[in-house]
Amino acid sequence: MNLGFALTKSFLKNPLRTFMVDDTRSYRGIDLMVAGMHIADTVDAKTSLPRVGMLIPTSGVFAAAAYGVWIGGRTAVPMNYLLDEKTLNYVIKDCGCDLIIASRKLIEHIGFIPKVKTIVYLEDIDFKSLPSPRLPKFAATNDLAVVLYTSGTSGKPKGVMLSHGNLLSNASQLHEHIHVGKSDVFLGILPQFHSFGLTGLTLMPMLFGCKAVYTARFVPKKIVGLIKKHRPSIYLAIPSMYNAMLTVKDATAEDFASFRLLISGGEPLPEDVRTRFADRFNQPIVEAYGLTETAPGTNVLLPSDDRAGTVGRALPGVDLRIVNPANGQVLPHSTDGELRIKGPNVMQGYLGLEEETREAFDANGYFKTGDMAQIDADGFLKITGRIKEMMIVGGENVFPREIEEILNAHPAVHDSGVIGQTDSMRGEVPIGFIELEEDQTVDLGEIKQWCRDRLPGYKVPKRIEIIDALPRNGTGKIMRRALSPKLEPAKA
Template sequence: MITAPITLSQALDRVARERPQAQAFVAPGERHDWRAMREQSQRIARALHAAGVRHGDHVGVLLGNSGVWVQIFYACAMLGAVTVPVNTRFKTEELEFCLKQSNVKVLLTADIFLGIDFLELLTQVEPALASAGGLPGERLPCLRQVVVLGERCPAGAQAWDAFLAAGDAVDDAQLQACIEAVAPDDVLLIQYTSGTTSFPKGVMLTHANMLTNAWAVAQRIGVSADDRYFSIRPYFHVAGTTLSILVSLMTGCCLLTLPKFDVADALQMLDAERCTLTSGNDTIFLMLMGHPDFDRSRIHLRGGWAAAGPQVMQKIRDVMGVPGMCNAYGQSEASPNITLSSFDDPFSLRAAGWALPHPGMQVRIVDPGTGSPVPVGEAGEIQARGWSVMKGYYNMPEATARALGADGWLSTGDLGEMDADGRMRMVGRLKDMFRVGGENVAPAEVEEVLHAHPAVRMAQVVGVPDARLGEVPAAFVLLKDGQDSTAAELTAWCKSRCANYKVPRYVAVVDSFENIGMTGSSKVQKNKLRAHAVALFGLEQPA
């Protein structure tokens, strides 16, 4: 373990001192070494200070993945301010909720990103942004300033260049005083959860939470300073901050990214930049391997991490030719990683998801009804306790009390099991589970069966209403390019490989999940998929 918790500024100072000219960050049109990352972050910190940002203030970031996103994150940390990453997929209602609930004081935003006009959305949320009188307005009374990175700037906002110029009046002594006042237990970031079932909650994560988690993850993956780590994870999720940005910071390796997940561009960057590590969930890896441009000879990866089932892990090794991929499990409330297999674990353990908790972290499996620990080998709810667990949800004491017990155990809402050696694996999500005639079904089980079919690129399963059994499985399947399979063939495949109650009663072959609903972390939104299934198959909700 790290001998003592540190702050982000201390980590940045160390890597900039030890590797000043080594590449730190690469994205289309930009390359930065560690010295430049630190200098540019300091300039942004001065500008934030000039704008009135102080220790504990909340700064929103509404940008795509880029070097400036990382520099803003570092700059906020220098001041002891709290970064609030804003999901670039949010619409007006979600955007207003996030900015209001988090009490964002300053927002740094793009004018437009991937065809989405952020300024139009923001003006709908807070009309004062368009007026010469400017902020604060009535809708977002805590929001004092909006800074725009782009060509357009509304009357009530400030352009990026003017914002930076104003910071030149802040001297080194003022900035250093701010940096020295920051403690490892200060909140570094408020992470809004994906919101696939309700409005998101703001998870408060400290410098110690996130940096220690990043360090521990890097040890399991075996990251060295010479690695080139390609991560497409969006920076508005902790897979992008802790498991990408901060893994790079804590090891000094180069982080590479793209503003959006374009499969062809990702494959090209993996090859051209000779990337050695990558990360993602099963969706991302299946999309990479299923693309017409995929060529194993152009993949130079040795490892990384994946949140994926055994079939996908097997394909990552055999089809992509990546030998050291680790299997990860976690959630935002735990900074986020809870268990991660080691790069030198036997592949059978890594593929099946068996992994130990990080040193100093405790994990247990309990009966979700009683909270009592269950016997080894029996499934139950995963709970975690230790240095990686959040401080709580911002301004949500009741939700915090439901998630965090008085004894410090975090209830994850996920199903897992533990073996006699203390290794754990996730087997499903409690909220995704459905009951078929009294039998519990985890969607991941059925998805794994479908992923083993040679024509299947990706499968998603949900429970849908049934008059006799209560619920039955429905499957949506994306096929590999050039492959054909019918719903009847896929159903027959499942019938020969899993219990009858797990066999999908409804199967639809789809061209994409984008029109149904995906989160920014490339996860299919199960609630939207279920509603889509009910409409598509003409089902009636039970009375």
């Protein structure tokens, strides 16, 4: 089975069902099918290469374009339209495409024309005419469906190769774990070039006959309006989005009463945000875990689990183990080690990077996540930090996340980032950067005392600085490495 056949089957089964609603229109099964055929015809006429780039904002037409690429027997390469010109052109060259399907409005918005032979503008396609009837071209389960580029928090973006089988497996795993039904309505805010948005908010509605509501821009007050209008049941977002929802002064618990599942992913959910959201809207936020390399989901905490602070149990078919990263030895329950993953959703490798692909897997075929974690006796996974971000302070292992949780809990702090700085006495020391809540001022001595009252001495930041905005990537994740240049000059 491949995505082209699976989606065609779903659309034919539900031709008049509304699958998607975005900022401009709604899309029934037949609408997505016809639009996809038009796009497949257009791409066929303009390129013979196997990979097709996509620069399209979060919308129903993104889904139609991806479907069109797949029924044409090609590989979709959704691209991050928030990248700078140099990086985007690097991605285009690296993936080897000579054609991009794009929104003209989006190209005008980003302010430059990507360096590619052909740009097919969606606005120029006559979607109202009848397309050439066609069946999806054959693609094997292990053939590539998408190449998704990592956000590049540590160097150049890498193309993660995901097969039809990877994506179909993960959609099915999520479907089984969170019990998606046709009556469910997804609220889609996350970009579809991100694996979380692609699998969770695009493929799942199309494959399982439910509905997704999209908007291209995250404006908290507008989101509350969409919730009131469409009464969604499942919301997938990142922590900063949940935090921003708390700023909508007239939002009430009744507005959020339609939800049965609020899932947070992409980065750890601050305990302060979890608590304030539950107190105000009477809704628990549960955490999920995954990576681009795992298509992406591996774990989702369910509200009935009552294990806040964990990311839940593994999805069906996902095999997790915690190992000593130095020697690969499997560690006992509730012991910190590197999380490694095996399953049908795990990537085929990194495009054009054979050595990095080999290094990404251990001798037993498990993907090395680079995340430090522990699994308890009941199978619940807790992420404790990134191996590369771990500081060794006076011989003690320290992860940024624990310090950031404390900083973020201060009423004046909107968000924070912590990195290590070399220190002649202790090897490394933590340095904190804080982004304040709107219209807030604070004494940094007070913030340090706040940390002293809640952390062991060696975990208290040696220095704390206020910055206007923390550096983030296209999915909202804090880029800690971008904070490093701010260490100079040092301040007392």
